[in-house]
Amino acid sequence: MSTTSTTSPVAPPSPSLLQRLRPRWTVPAVVANLVAQVVIVVTGGAVRLTGSGLGCSTWPQCEPGQFAPVFHEAMSVHTAVEFGNRTLTGLLVVLSAAVALLAGLDRSRSRSYRAWAWAPFAGVALQAVIGGITVLVHLHPAVVGSHFLISMALVAVSAWLLVRTREGDxxxxxxxxxxxxxxxxxxxxxxxxxxxxxxxxxxxxxxxxxxxxxxxxxxxxxxxxxxxxxxxxxxxxxxxxxxxxxxxxxxxxxxxAYPSPDGTVQPARxxxxxxxxxxxxxxxxxxxxxxxxxxxxxxxxxxxxxxxxxxxxxxxxxxxxxxxxxxxxxxxxxxxxxxxxxxxxxxxxxxxxx
Incomplete structure (x- = not known):
């Protein structure tokens, strides 16, 4: 008398939240990051053009002891412009972090692609530090200019990431x-x-x-x-x-096309x-x-x-x-x-x- 043992099939692990979100949201997140990288150039330009670079007197706080300005009738427009740009920076941190989580942790893509996906987040963090240095050195033109050029590099990286997201490896x-x-x-x-x-x-x-x-x-x-x-x-x-x-x-x-003397096919002259x-x-x-x-x-x-x-x-x-x-x-x-x-x-x- 023999006994046979049966084993029930093992259910595959359920996909994680990121795995469920990745197919639908990776491309929109990459596009949103690119758009935000361009828009923050405009708001940063407004800070520079209106002379609002010192609208907040310190960094990372706007004023000593407070992150947000206290709105009152005597407050100048410079404070609102500078704080608005800082607020958009916060949104850009969220978007670049979403790109890093969705694309930078995608094990189905190549290592080089995942590295590109982390670049916007690292660049935004660097920009936040340089923005603070800009305030602390009282808007030295070299620091202000480098702030803009790094933004251009982030726009280029974000556009390139969009190219890589839409193609294979x-x-x-x-x-x-x-x-x-x-x-x-x-x-x-x-x-x-x-x-x-x-x-x-x-x-x-x-x-x-x-x-x-x-x-x-x-x-x-x-x-x-x-x-x-x-x-x-x-x-x-x-x-x-x-x-x-x-x-x-x-x-x-x-x-x-026409045949060449060596037998290969060449385009028309x-x-x-x-x-x-x-x-x-x-x-x-x-x-x-x-x-x-x-x-x-x-x-x-x-x-x-x-x-x-x-x-x-x-x-x-x-x-x-x-x-x-x-x-x-x-x-x-x-x-x-x-x-x-x-x-x-x-x-x-x-x-x-x-």
């Missing part, structure tokens, strides 16, 4: 040829120069951060503005060349080469992102010239700062379209080609 495949990728690297370098020169122009002009001191950097603001404008035109020139090459590559992909492993729609993504960047750049340049010839009104200067943030995000998105990533080979079915 497979090996990157270039969508364009090497020459076009070199042009894109040059474009990114010139973009950084444009931002730095913009900071110098603002720090040398009447909106340097302190309404009681007109000129903080000891340079000629008009001379620096001309150099800044030249860097923008160089940026536009490189971008146009890049777009022309992408357009030629698009024509090459649609044009009939007069067209740029197409990367052999790029998906069919990759060039369209590059072209659309590049055209959007061109529109933003031309609009930003127009605002810059108008504000210069109209005496630097606060509203236009703040709009110019907003445009700088949008341009930075658009540039990061363009760079993200130059290659594509699919699912890693380990994640594909056994019957699918790697």
């Amino acid at each position: 497979g090996a990157p495949v270039a969508a364009v040829d090497r020459t076009t990728r070199v042009l894109a690297a040059v474009l990114g370098a010139i973009g950084a120069v444009v931002l730095v020169l913009g900071v110098v122009v603002t720090g040398a002009g009447p909106h340097s951060g302190d309404e009681e001191v007109g000129y903080r950097f000891a340079v000629d603001p008009y001379a620096v503005a001309r150099v800044h404008a030249l860097s923008v035109w160089a940026f536009v020139a490189v971008l146009v060349v890049l777009l022309v090459r992408v357009a030629r590559a698009g024509r090459a992909s649609a044009a009939p 007069g067209t740029a080469p197409v990367h052999p492993h790029a998906p069919a729609d990759a060039l369209g993504r590059v072209r659309r992102a590049g055209l959007a960047l061109l529109v933003v750049t031309l609009a930003q340049g127009g605002i810059g010239y108008v504000q210069l010839f109209t005496g630097l009104p606060i509203a236009l200067v703040n709009l110019h700062m907003f445009g700088a943030a949008v341009l930075t995000a658009a540039l990061a998105l363009v760079l993200g379209t130059l290659r594509v990533r699919g699912a890693p080979a380990s994640a594909l079915p056994a019957t699918a080609p790697a």
Whole structure:
């Protein structure tokens, strides 16, 4: 007589709260973080342009012994502007923390992606410290300028994180040829120069951060503005060349090919080469992102010239700062379209080609 033992199947562990939220909320959290990173540039610009940098006399408290200002009739608008910017910083901490929890702890994604997901949270924490130092050093223009440039870096990182969130973790495949990728690297370098020169122009002009001191950097603001404008035109020139090459590559992909003497198939004459492993729609993504960047750049340049010839009104200067943030995000998105990533080979079915 034999006995048989039966074992009941073990139920799989129930998913955690983060695992349940991750599929629906990761992309919205990343987008919200990017939007907030751009908006805080606008509110920070308002602090600088209205001379409200010392609206709160200390940090992290607004006034000694209190985190929030006491609202009364004699309170100046500077306190409200500065405290409003600090409040938005608190919201940005929440959003960047949500991104870190949803994307930074996602074990199904690569280690590099998870590291990118933690970057906004670390950057916001750094910005909070630099903001406090800015108050303690009485709005030194170098510290104020670095505060803005770090914001631009956070906008770029947040835009790049959006690109990485929407793609897989497979090996990157270039969508364009090497020459076009070199042009894109040059474009990114010139973009950084444009931002730095913009900071110098603002720090040398009447909106340097302190309404009681007109000129903080000891340079000629008009001379620096001309150099800044030249860097923008160089940026536009490189971008146009890049777009022309992408357009030629698009024509090459649609044009009939002809056999070369060595037996390989070559694109029609007069067209740029197409990367052999790029998906069919990759060039369209590059072209659309590049055209959007061109529109933003031309609009930003127009605002810059108008504000210069109209005496630097606060509203236009703040709009110019907003445009700088949008341009930075658009540039990061363009760079993200130059290659594509699919699912890693380990994640594909056994019957699918790697």
